[in-house]
Amino acid sequence: MSEARGAAVAPESAPVVALGAGRMGRGIALVFAYAGWPVRILDFKPRASDAFAALREEIGRELRATLADLAACGLFDATAIDTILARVTVVPEAGAPDALRDAALVFEGVPEVPAMKREALARASALAPAAIIASTTSTILVDELAPAVASPGRFLNAHWLNPAFLMPLVELSPGRDTEPAVVARLKAMLESVGKVPVVCAARPGYIVPRIQTLAMNEAARIVEEGVATAEDVDKAVRYGFGLRFGVLGLLEFIDWGGGDILFHASRYLVGALGHERYAAPDVIERNMERGDIGLRTGRGFLDYAGLDRDAYRLARLRAFAERLRAEGLARPPVLDAPERAA
Template sequence: MSARPVIACLGAGRMGRGIAVAFAYAGHEVAIVDFKPREADKFNALEAEALGEIRKTFASMARFGLLKDADIETLVARVRIVPEADAGAALNSSAIIFEGVPEVLDQKREALARASQLAGPEPIIASTTSTILVDDLSSAIDKPERFLNAHWLNPAYLVPLVEVSPGAKTDPAITAKVKELLEGIGKVPVVCSASPGYIVPRIQALAMNEAARMVEEGVASPEDLDKAIKYGFGFRFAVLGLLEFIDWGGGDILYYASKYMTSALNNERYAAPEIIGRNMAEGKIGLRTGEGFLNYEGLDVDAYREGRLSAFVDLLKHFQLQKPPVL
């Protein structure tokens, strides 16, 4: 990728605006392309509303200490709202186009087909869909080797993660370029296969449904359940990844806990997947054996644990829960 390439966002909704903020903050010029034909007065209203929201977003970031008030107008000036009549020129001059039209398959395919024609063969095209698989969309694209999914999590300008999902025809070099671009603006891209729910939505759907089910069953009040998530579940997984956490405690603990939960609650949804038992049979318990889901061979385990525990302490300070010892 060349230095600070021009970015296009297809669609002037929340996702397009959030992506525009992220790239403008990092020094890129951004064109938010309105793909709907509108009367001039209606386009002017949309433009004012979109730029107004972007300005408010930068203002909130200034209040959070992420920029200075004096920087706001400079950043807003990097974003322009482009009417449908000028879409071709804007898309053609962009290095990458992020599609953010509504989550309707036919609408997305129609918009992507039209955008790929207007843009010409060079720009990379990425859908930001949260539900539709890349290969359900790629056939609409001229030169589908330049197409992939890039799933941002809201708010796009704050959440670091972007899930990058290449399709069967995606050129690996395109995936690498998109990762490089995202890393260049401070994002953390991860590559995942074309699978429903990607990574985070698939895991959080299970967690959210289980939390709702526990309220329904009277296990805890909504207030206490959310407190448990914030100060227990979320606290730990802000430092340790889920698989890292399995290795930290030992895959055998999860194996036996899953057996008990499956029996006690009489529900197979708590059963451990085969890989947990297979790892145990192969001696891949985690930190204790030097390998689990991750490989710890040659790692200074004491220093590693110290670093993770130090990160927990930093979170305690963030939550203002750290108290001095009682002497």
């Protein structure tokens, strides 16, 4: 579980409801129960009583096993597992009215079928009159689903990255009718449980899926073309791409080195590899024309006016050093090496 950021929001007596008993609902349930909230996993699929009992047992075993793994990783003391699990209730479909009536927050996580989602959202929003309603869909845009929601001003998409109980990022995508206060409230609630929410427009792919789809496809092409083995591509990503961008964001890195470097590298790759997918977007050329190429000019994608640039660089270098230490790659200098002839 990640460390909480931002303004604190104390756990409420009103529960969080995970609508759907699949992987995403279970992960979200763990996040909020870990942070002290009462949680209901609502199985929104009608089942016979024996089938539901089997599902409830399966969910209990899975949540306990996941918490045991997290405790084994040193994130918390395993003696707290029962306390956390006691906050989670698995509710059958017939119990939906009682489960939703007093909900503070409902995360819809039914299968990625628009008609199923609309039906679930219509019913749940009618039963949860005061709750913020958020769909966890990774593919369906918020305004395609909003008409199904009673009072759509309280509805938005909240795309969690798997596994939800570990990954800090949640991409929030408000729709045309989403009230700004609802976005602010959900951001605060997520920050209070250790998540890092970002807000993006209702466009296909949000932020991370758009970037990672390009990166994963390019990695596959490198292997397909015989440029490198899968093992070496992944090693390059872990110790180059991943380490670097775990400290500097992609746009921050453009500014760090200079947008002019990306501009010229993109032009070279288009010519050398013969494909427009390497072409820089227009914003890179516009920044070049204005001279806004990053840290050394004071402005790029980010504004560095008034920033102590030396202190900023040192802070980033310290963060890199911490990453190296975490990977076991930070070594002291060799001081007793034999003298070499000049």
